[in-house]
Amino acid sequence: MKKLKITERLSESAYTVLKFMMMWTLVLLADFILEFRLEYLWPCWLFFGSVYTTFHCHGLVICVVFVCAAFTLDIFCLIFVPLHWLFFVASTYVLFNYIWHTEKGICISTVSLWILLVYTEASLRLKDLKTSHANLSHLFAAHCIGYPVVYLGFYATCYFTNILS
Incomplete structure (x- = not known):
């Protein structure tokens, strides 16, 4: 087998990161439109x-x-x-697990995506503290x-x- 050049590996990793960012943006958009956490x-x-x-x-x-x-x-x-921690931990776990399985272990792109993920989840999700009755989204978060x-x-x-x- 022919070894991949460093530029080919970097472009493949950049493509994976870009694909993940597009998927994550679509999921966040769908979350806010549908008011249900699809992840x-x-x-x-x-x-x-x-x-x-x-x-x-x-x-x-x-x-x-x-x-x-x-x-x-x-x-x-x-x-x-508590519900706000339940949502935060469930969302970060799902996306951490997804990143772990799409990337090849721990690397710079994985760590940078995790940092971006935690920052975004904390800034978006922990601000939105709605105290409501338990619904289907809460059950799925607990299952996560x-x-x-x-x-x-x-x-x-x-x-x-x-x-x-």
């Missing part, structure tokens, strides 16, 4: 994929335990985490926090169980 649907899609994989790899009982643990932690986050914690714990447990056995 919260992505962890739901990941959750369904994890449930499918867990069912096929570990069986029905472990799959039910995984789903129950995820929904229990979702409810816990919804009840005990609860599911990754359960997923990380579940697969860490599986990993260490396989190592020790």
Whole structure:
């Protein structure tokens, strides 16, 4: 295989950053127009994929335990985490995770996008503190926090169980 030149790698990284910035701008625009946080649907899609994989790899009982643990932690986050922090953490997690999977690990462009993301989320989202009743957006935000914690714990447990056995 022919090695990529440094200019080709930089242009590929710049293209990825530009593509992410355009996607993020469209999502923010849609969030404000629809008054629903569309980025919260992505962890739901990941959750369904994890449930499918867990069912096929570990069986029905472990799959039910995984789903129950995820929904229990979702409810816990919804009840005990203040709403403005719930939205901030959920949005930043979703976009951090997206950047992590589109870039090639930690690099200057990834770190700069994370800094820009946190600054923008803090300046836009933490100003808009509406104290309203729980709606569908709040439930999805809680799921954005609860599911990754359960997923990380579940697969860490599986990993260490396989190592020790």
